[in-house]
Amino acid sequence: MGIPYEHVRLLIASHWHDDHVRGFSEILEKCVNAKVCMGQALTKKEFQVFVSHFNKSHPNDKFTSGTKELYKVLQILESRAARGIIAHPDRRLWQNTPSSADDPLIEVWSLSPSDACSERFLKFVTAAMPEQGETKFRAPSIKENETAIAVLIKYGDTGVLLGADLEETHQGWTAILGSPGRPKIKSNLFKIPHHGSQNGHHDEVWSKMLIKNPTAILTPYNKGHKLPKDTDLDRIRGLTESAFTTQVLQRNPKHTRPQGVEKMIRSISKNIAPITKQMGHIHAKLCPEFTEWSIELNDGAVSIHT
Numbered sequence: 001m002g003i004p005y006e007h008v009r010l011l012i013a014s015h016w017h018d019d020h021v022r023g024f025s026e027i028l029e030k031c032v033n034a035k036v037c038m039g040q041a042l043t044k045k046e047f048q049v050f051v052s053h054f055n056k057s058h059p060n061d062k063f064t065s066g067t068k069e070l071y072k073v074l075q076i077l078e079s080r081a082a083r084g085i086i087a088h089p090d091r092r093l094w095q096n097t098p099s100s101a102d103d104p105l106i107e108v109w110s111l112s113p114s115d116a117c118s119e120r121f122l123k124f125v126t127a128a129m130p131e132q133g134e135t136k137f138r139a140p141s142i143k144e145n146e147t148a149i150a151v152l153i154k155y156g157d158t159g160v161l162l163g164a165d166l167e168e169t170h171q172g173w174t175a176i177l178g179s180p181g182r183p184k185i186k187s188n189l190f191k192i193p194h195h196g197s198q199n200g201h202h203d204e205v206w207s208k209m210l211i212k213n214p215t216a217i218l219t220p221y222n223k224g225h226k227l228p229k230d231t232d233l234d235r236i237r238g239l240t241e242s243a244f245t246t247q248v249l250q251r252n253p254k255h256t257r258p259q260g261v262e263k264m265i266r267s268i269s270k271n272i273a274p275i276t277k278q279m280g281h282i283h284a285k286l287c288p289e290f291t292e293w294s295i296e297l298n299d300g301a302v303s304i305h306t
Contacts, residue, residue: 005030010094010108012037012087013073014164015148018066019221025072036077037085037093037110038070039147040118087149089114090181104156111150111182112166114175121146145194150176152183158291159185161209163193166200173202177209186211189284189293192218192243196228196236206239215293216243217282233304243304244295246280 008031014020028036077084085093087110096106113121124146145165150172153160166172173193176182188211194200196218206214216236221227226249228236236243257265280301285294297303 006033008034010035010037010085012093012110012149012151013039013070014151014162015039015145016066016070017145017165018069020165021066021069021073024069025076028073028076035085035094036073036082037087037149038073039113039149040086040088087113089175089179093151105154106156107154107183109152109154109183111152111176111179112172113147113149114172116175117146117170117172120170145172146170148172148193150193152185152187154183154185155286157185158286159183159187160189160191161187161205162191163200163205164191165194167194167197168202169199173200173205177202177204188214188291189286190214190216192216192236194227195219195221196232196245198229198232198235201232201235213240213242215284215295216240217245217284218243219246220249222247222249237305241305242295244282244297244301245304246282246301247278248300248302 011024011028011031011034013024013036028034087093089111091110092107093110094108096103098105145167148164148166150164150166151162153162168174187209190210192200216239218228218236228249278300280297280299282301283296283298285296287294
């Protein structure tokens with residue numbers, strides 16, 4: 001977009017999974033004037049000990065490499081004698097200073113994670129640490145995205161809701177909907193949470209936090225249990241006529257191999273999938289004089305209605 005790195009003011013690590021924070025430390029190194037926002041649990045001593053331990057591990061999975069990335073982030077912040085901004089419900093993380101009455105007020109709000117979700121995550125971290133004398137190199141998996149930060153951006157009277165991977169599994173969206181302190185603006189651009197999965201969906205988010213027929217964007221997850229499912233896409237198509245994905249979901253046919261080959265592969269690899277050669281991106285642009293988004297689809301990004 002041609003914006004100098006030094007003009008970036010805020011970076012948000014939505015949660016610790018690799019598909020959301022890979023490369024974050026490199027961005028932070030370049031954006032020297034940016035503040036960093038993370039969930040409360042990710043700044044606690046328990047989590048810092050956790051990432052310090054599993055930083056020594058090698059497997060390239062989304063949990064282990066995610067902890068390594070955040071370990072680098074914490075080191076950079078320490079070297080700058082800087083502290084991260086803690087995200088919690090209904091917190092205004094940043095706002096601009098309009099230079100004139102005609103300039104819109106821009107605000108960035110965190111809507112999650114709830115205290116209950118943060119506490120559950122820290123209990124998981126404590127329980128997952130190796131016992132004294134125990135060797136454990138791979139960061140354990142946690143299925144629910146307990147610490148995911150949902151973000152609301154207000155641009156004048158326009159709202160943007162970024163759902164990260166926040167799930168409804170432990171009533172993450174219910175907590176937001178019931179919060180009296182969140183801005184009550186209805187957003188017209190929505191980053192659909194958790195790759196369009198059913199467990200990230202809440203009917204009232206669409207009816208109470210979004211305008212009718214909003215512009216919606218999502219990224220698929222092409223590893224393991226692929227998301228979104230066909231039923232997820234059908235649900236999203238029924239909620240908006242303007243929905244886009246950064247990549248076509250790959251439905252890979254199962255290959256038939258000799259039994260000996262299969263046995264050897266399974267002994268050294270947990271999951272097997274073709275390498276994705278190209279990842280698209282969606283550029284959503286809003287001109288100040290308009291209320292509708294201009295969507296540019298690049299490098300394989302497509303509408304889910306085509």
